[in-house]
Amino acid sequence: MSVDLSRREMPRQDPKVRAKNFDEVALGYSKEDAVAEAKRCLQCKKPMCEKGCPVQVQIRDFVKLVAEEKFDEAIKKIKETNSLPAICGRVCPQEEQCEKYCVLNKKGAPIAIGRLERFVADYEQEKGVEVPKPAKKLGKKVAIIGSGPAGLTAAGDLAKLGYDVTIFEAFHEPGGVLIYGIPEFRLPKKIVKEEAHFVEQLGAEIKTNMVIGKILTVDELMKEHGYDAVFIGTGAGLPKFMGIPGENLNGVYSANEFLTRTNLMKAYKFPEADTPIKVGKSVAVVGGGNVAMDAARCALRLGADRVYIVYRRSEKEMPARLEEIENAKEEGIIFKLLTNPTRILGTEDGWVKGIECVRMELGEPDESGRRRPIPIEGSEFVLDVDIVVMAIGTSPNPLVPKTTKNLKTHGWGGIIVDEETMRTNKEGVYAGGDIVTGAATVIEAMGAGKKAAKAIHEYLKNK
Amino acid sequence: MFKITRKKELGPGVKLFDIEAPLVAKKAKPGQFVILRIRENGERIPLTIADYDPDKGTVTVIFQEVGKTTKELGKKDEGDSIADFLGPLGVPVEFLNYKRVLAVGGGVGVAPLYPKVKMLHQQGVEVISIIGAKNRDMLILEDEMRAVSDELYVCTDDGSKGHHGFVTDVLKQILEKDTDFDEVIAIGPAIMMKFVCKITKAYKVKTMVSLNPIMIDGTGMCGGCRVTVGNETKFACVDGPAFDGHLVDFDEMMRRQSIYKDEEKLALERAEGREHKCRLT
Numbered sequence: 211m212s213v214d215l216s217r218r219e220m221p222r223q224d225p226k227v228r229a230k231n232f233d234e235v236a237l238g239y240s241k242e243d244a245v246a247e248a249k250r251c252l253q254c255k256k257p258m259c260e261k262g263c264p265v266q267v268q269i270r271d272f273v274k275l276v277a278e279e280k281f282d283e284a285i286k287k288i289k290e291t292n293s294l295p296a297i298c299g300r301v302c303p304q305e306e307q308c309e310k311y312c313v314l315n316k317k318g319a320p321i322a323i324g325r326l327e328r329f330v331a332d333y334e335q336e337k338g339v340e341v342p343k344p345a346k347k348l349g350k351k352v353a354i355i356g357s358g359p360a361g362l363t364a365a366g367d368l369a370k371l372g373y374d375v376t377i378f379e380a381f382h383e384p385g386g387v388l389i390y391g392i393p394e395f396r397l398p399k400k401i402v403k404e405e406a407h408f409v410e411q412l413g414a415e416i417k418t419n420m421v422i423g424k425i426l427t428v429d430e431l432m433k434e435h436g437y438d439a440v441f442i443g444t445g446a447g448l449p450k451f452m453g454i455p456g457e458n459l460n461g462v463y464s465a466n467e468f469l470t471r472t473n474l475m476k477a478y479k480f481p482e483a484d485t486p487i488k489v490g491k492s493v494a495v496v497g498g499g500n501v502a503m504d505a506a507r508c509a510l511r512l513g514a515d516r517v518y519i520v521y522r523r524s525e526k527e528m529p530a531r532l533e534e535i536e537n538a539k540e541e542g543i544i545f546k547l548l549t550n551p552t553r554i555l556g557t558e559d560g561w562v563k564g565i566e567c568v569r570m571e572l573g574e575p576d577e578s579g580r581r582r583p584i585p586i587e588g589s590e591f592v593l594d595v596d597i598v599v600m601a602i603g604t605s606p607n608p609l610v611p612k613t614t615k616n617l618k619t620h621g622w623g624g625i626i627v628d629e630e631t632m633r634t635n636k637e638g639v640y641a642g643g644d645i646v647t648g649a650a651t652v653i654e655a656m657g658a659g660k661k662a663a664k665a666i667h668e669y670l671k672n673k
Numbered sequence: 674m675f676k677i678t679r680k681k682e683l684g685p686g687v688k689l690f691d692i693e694a695p696l697v698a699k700k701a702k703p704g705q706f707v708i709l710r711i712r713e714n715g716e717r718i719p720l721t722i723a724d725y726d727p728d729k730g731t732v733t734v735i736f737q738e739v740g741k742t743t744k745e746l747g748k749k750d751e752g753d754s755i756a757d758f759l760g761p762l763g764v765p766v767e768f769l770n771y772k773r774v775l776a777v778g779g780g781v782g783v784a785p786l787y788p789k790v791k792m793l794h795q796q797g798v799e800v801i802s803i804i805g806a807k808n809r810d811m812l813i814l815e816d817e818m819r820a821v822s823d824e825l826y827v828c829t830d831d832g833s834k835g836h837h838g839f840v841t842d843v844l845k846q847i848l849e850k851d852t853d854f855d856e857v858i859a860i861g862p863a864i865m866m867k868f869v870c871k872i873t874k875a876y877k878v879k880t881m882v883s884l885n886p887i888m889i890d891g892t893g894m895c896g897g898c899r900v901t902v903g904n905e906t907k908f909a910c911v912d913g914p915a916f917d918g919h920l921v922d923f924d925e926m927m928r929r930q931s932i933y934k935d936e937e938k939l940a941l942e943r944a945e946g947r948e949h950k951c952r953l954t
Binding site for chain 2: 380381382390418419420421424425426447448449451457458460461463464466467470471475476479480481482483484485486488559560607608609
């Protein structure tokens with residue numbers, strides 16, 4: 211039998227239409243697409259794809275179940291190790307994870323594992339998520355700080371094992387970056403709510419409006435509130451700015467603020483929702499990662515006529531997913547590559563009127579292995595914009611590390627952990643996700659949450 | 674949900690709420706603030722903590738009805754609840770070995786000033802206070818402030834009570850005779866704090882202000898509250914809200930406070946229009 215190399219495309223909203231709405235861009239496989247795609251799987255004896263999955267989804271087996279149209283069993287198989295499949299199916303960079311290791315990748319047509327995962331997760335959500343049987347309680351309490359991907363994963367795994375799990379979230383809604391950061395058109399908030407709810411159904415309790423480090427400290431949780439272990443998954447929430455003149459002008463946003471207003475606070479529905487946002491006619495988003503793409507695409511949907519991505523290296527070095535770069539381009543985002551802002555120009559009354567940039571060229575590779583961008587002297591030029599969004603990265607939120615006695619951190623703020631167990635230097639305290647690595651991906655955070663849950667179980671089992 | 678256990682009107686459009694939030698009440702300290710949200714789709718607004726009672730488990734907030742959200746909040750009654758209440762946020766203020774302090778409060782700025790003065794008073798520090806408002810009806814916490822101050826001066830813009838004029842007039846008169854203060858604490862509208870700082874700088878008296886820029890999360894995440902202090906960018910929510918007033922760029926802060934002026938106006942007009950329609954039906 212010959213190998214089927216025709217990877218099924220997933221339908222997407224037309225770029226012209228979707229650039230004006232916040233509905234999901236990718237529309238998902240039909241049943242026929244899913245089955246046909248799953249049937250291409252070679253069912254390798256040693257499934258290499260699984261090696262690429264930080265949360266150990268049993269990919270080969272679930273794909274086989276999809277091929278056999280046993281969707282209920284397929285989702286059960288995924289959920290044995292992954293409580294957030296509808297989220298993973300949408301935002302995991304599968305091309306860097308499972309699909310990268312698929313043997314068919316060599317032929318340029320890896321199985322579309324992410325799309326299949328999404329298909330079965332959506333199938334289940336549509337028909338009603340099966341409530342798992344509550345686990346037998348072990349009588350031990352674990353506190354999870356932060357309800358982002360790391361926290362939800364750790365909470366789900368520990369609840370399944372029978373721990374009394376409480377998730378503490380500072381915002382008014384659970385989900386962390388999945389709620390405030392990733393836009394509706396890439397990850398509908400309904401999906402996040404449903405998967406967070408699933409973690410609650412597994413037995414975890416979610417407490418919102420709880421800013422740990424202020425209302426309670428990690429030490430108090432353990433000493434006064436009876437938690438036997440704590441997992442810190444508070445993310446990389448602190449926005450970075452460039453330190454160039456004009457960054458405090460009216461109309462300059464951090465990507466965090468721009469996205470939080472848009473996504474969590476639903477500023478795209480203003481005035482129906484109360485939180486406003488300024489978009490103007492012309493927007494420059496500085497940065498080349500997924501966050502920059504998200505901010506640029508939000509700006510377009512909020513009504514900007516022209517949206518630029520300003521990035522100091524070339525497209526090859528962009529950290530954003532290829533898929534997101536393509537989506538952005540299709541929608542009409544203008545890429546100003548090898549371009550670096552030098553200052554933001556303001557009107558007399560203090561509003562942004564332009565961004566001065568310098569052109570760059572690539573020199574020798576730097577410590578990141580990417581070619582270092584070097585300014586070309588005298589090549590300064592001005593882009594006329596009225597909004598600037600800084601999407602040049604974030605650093606770990608110091609609220610919890612600073613208020614936890616003797617917790618060791620790196621100079622840049624990340625919590626120091628043992629990489630196998632995610633254990634910190636403090637007994638019973640574990641950490642994972644962006645608070646440990648600095649800004650990274652949803653799936654890596656989930657992988658860390660999973661490792662920590664396993665290690666917490668080992669620790670508490672013997673305690 | 675967080676229950677409103679007490680409501681008191683302090684002046685026209687100036688309201689006091691005690692809100693049930695035991696954990697916040699237990700941890701709150703002078704100088705800190707909360708962020709609240711009334712309901713789904715509401716905006717998150719920061720309010721300074723005016724008082725707290727760990728035994729009753731309540732936190733007191735005082736606000737002036739100026740925009741859509743504060744007006745909506747003002748319509749809530751005792752027994753009603755609000756959706757979200759986050760805190761205590763910001764860095765608490767500390768007064769080490771102070772002997773004499775001059776406290777200046779304008780408008781609802783007297784509300785966050787009060788717990789600080791109260792704490793100083795309890796520490797045995799001599800406090801001279803100046804409080805001001807547009808008119809006598811808008812003046813808040815006069816009795817409370819008098820109870821914890823060694824001397825209290827009252828000012829109103831229209832002269833309906835106390836000194837006819839601004840708090841800065843009285844401040845100047847006092848400093849002209851006596852600059853022996855460990856610190857001036859000034860809380861009120863940005864413009865008031867700016868002019869207080871201008872005066873205290875001339876008399877070389879250290880001055881602490883409490884800033885109230887636009888915020889969303891209150892945990893250092895959005896950077897919307899950034900202010901320039903001594904040529905450095907600070908986030909008022911996690912680095913403040915109290916700063917050395919002589920280093921704050923007030924003009925920039927006032928400009929940034931006005932970013933959503935048009936939207937705020939629109940939201941308010943819409944809310945009031947809708948209300949009007951309701952009465953017709």
